[in-house]
Amino acid sequence: EIVLTQSPATLSLSPGERATLSCRASQSVSNYLAWYQQKPGQAPRLLIFDASNRATGIPARFSGSGFGTDFTLTISSLEPEDFAVYYCQQRYDWPPWTFGQGTKVEIK
């Protein structure tokens, strides 16, 4: 089973700042990595698939990069609605598809 480790656990930033979230895989997942956003009491929302492709309706301030074992989600300028928990997920080796433990982006 591939283990995904996200860092940091919590990111404290102000609106307008740049957020950089990391996801590291225990073995290569090629580019088969996705990012999800989850707000309290809501279902997750797909942001990025295949490492760098934005899902339908996702604003351009969200971008993904990486290949192999190291991936990054960048939010170029945080909007108030971006404060949430973010999960990475791999689909390269399955079953099971696995998720990281999450990074919480909170208001500083």
Next chain:
Amino acid sequence: EVQLVESGGGLVQPGGSLRLSCAVSGFAFSYNAMSWVRQAPGKGLEWVSVVSGSGGSRHYADSVKGRFTISRDNSKNTLYLQMNSLRVEDTAVYYCAKDLRQGESHLGDFDNWGQGTLVTVSS
């Protein structure tokens, strides 16, 4: 508009059974694989099971294998999860999720999710 609506959650004793349903609309249901993903209270996401569009292929997480059964009725646009021999550690919000891509390959990106249904296993 794609909609996924789960139902069937509730309180059940350890060892008991429950069947979850997920009614979908807004897309060609039989063309997409469907998964169940769960989230224990205050915890992260855990993929549980997937069924192919035709229903002919099913896979499970080790934590539920032999106890849970995923199925679908394409004539009713509904996904199911039969949960038997429930354990306290199965307590979670259960989400149904639609696969991004149609077909039987390159699965595992979830582009639409239901609102979730809470399953509580407790005596």
